Amino acid sequence: MTLKALEALDLHNRSTRFDCFVIDNASTDGSVEQISAAFPMVRVISLRKNVGFARANNIAASYCTTPYFLLLNPDTEADAGAVNALMTFAKTTPSAGIWGGRTVFSDRTLNKASCWAAPSPRSLLYRAVGFSRIFAQSNMFNPEAYGGWKRDDVRQVDIVVGCFLLIKRDIWNRLGGFNEKYFMYGEDADLCLRARALGSHPIITPNAQIIHHVGASTKHNEEKAILVMKARVSLIQDHWPAWQVRYGIFLMWLWSALRFVITRPLAYSRNSKNVLRAQRWQLIWFNRRIWLNGYDQA
Numbered sequence: 001m002t003l004k005a006l007e008a009l010d011l012h013n014r015s016t017r018f019d020c021f022v023i024d025n026a027s028t029d030g031s032v033e034q035i036s037a038a039f040p041m042v043r044v045i046s047l048r049k050n051v052g053f054a055r056a057n058n059i060a061a062s063y064c065t066t067p068y069f070l071l072l073n074p075d076t077e078a079d080a081g082a083v084n085a086l087m088t089f090a091k092t093t094p095s096a097g098i099w100g101g102r103t104v105f106s107d108r109t110l111n112k113a114s115c116w117a118a119p120s121p122r123s124l125l126y127r128a129v130g131f132s133r134i135f136a137q138s139n140m141f142n143p144e145a146y147g148g149w150k151r152d153d154v155r156q157v158d159i160v161v162g163c164f165l166l167i168k169r170d171i172w173n174r175l176g177g178f179n180e181k182y183f184m185y186g187e188d189a190d191l192c193l194r195a196r197a198l199g200s201h202p203i204i205t206p207n208a209q210i211i212h213h214v215g216a217s218t219k220h221n222e223e224k225a226i227l228v229m230k231a232r233v234s235l236i237q238d239h240w241p242a243w244q245v246r247y248g249i250f251l252m253w254l255w256s257a258l259r260f261v262i263t264r265p266l267a268y269s270r271n272s273k274n275v276l277r278a279q280r281w282q283l284i285w286f287n288r289r290i291w292l293n294g295y296d297q298a
Helices: 002-012 031-038 052-061 082-092 121-131 169-175 186-198 218-239 242-268 274-285
Strands: 021-025 043-047 068-072 076-078 098-104 164-168 203-212
Touching: 002 031, 021 031, 021 052, 021 068, 021 098, 031 043, 068 082, 068 169, 082 098, 082 164, 082 203, 098 186, 121 242, 164 169, 164 186, 164 203, 169 186, 186 218, 218 242, 218 274, 242 274
Parallel strands: 021 043, 098 203
Antiparallel strands: 068 164, 076 203, 098 164
């Protein structure tokens, strides 16, 4: 996947000058050697152990001296001119501080996960009782996903997702980069919310589009399910008023409890997607003690 991501950058974004760094989180598949052979101009930084997304990107950023810092996942492919378009957009909207684009799945259908609204007591309540799923196109009942918005116009958002995120170097430095307690997931949301508190206005443009080949392995999804819940609890702890935190964590508990009960019959379905959904919520519920306290401080 990383080779495809680099090929797309090399082929489609030659008019934008950039230094390219690849952080290798202790991989054992020979990708370091392949990247070095195919792209000698790319600097590969090999780590001896998997230090997580946040710390790995902080390490990469420490080597960069450019006025902008672009995060791009290895499982993505930038469309023709995507990085050029994002840089042009950034220069015409300098007050934003953080910029993102539009993401699509491998089949070119919309992937809404290029940006999100910040979680709130209302949004979490609607998730817990299922309104955000039943009324997915509603701005009122599915506020975190911005309802039915197709990411087809320029709009300020609360959170630009880290798979394709451009940030000003000085803002990154003021924030101290990612909070490394977020080992995986939530670090981009935390970064954007802290940036907003300093006066930034994250924004996305549909003119910069990437394909995000979202992983689908069972092991990956099981680990992700726990880490995503843990990250959401940490975001509540770090960004909600103190008097709302206990209520927010209760809503997280309620969400997992209701989904566990509702999806349990699906475990006996002949539909494999339904079975996987039931298994996911079983995993989340039975491991709730792992995620209900959030991440430990780094």
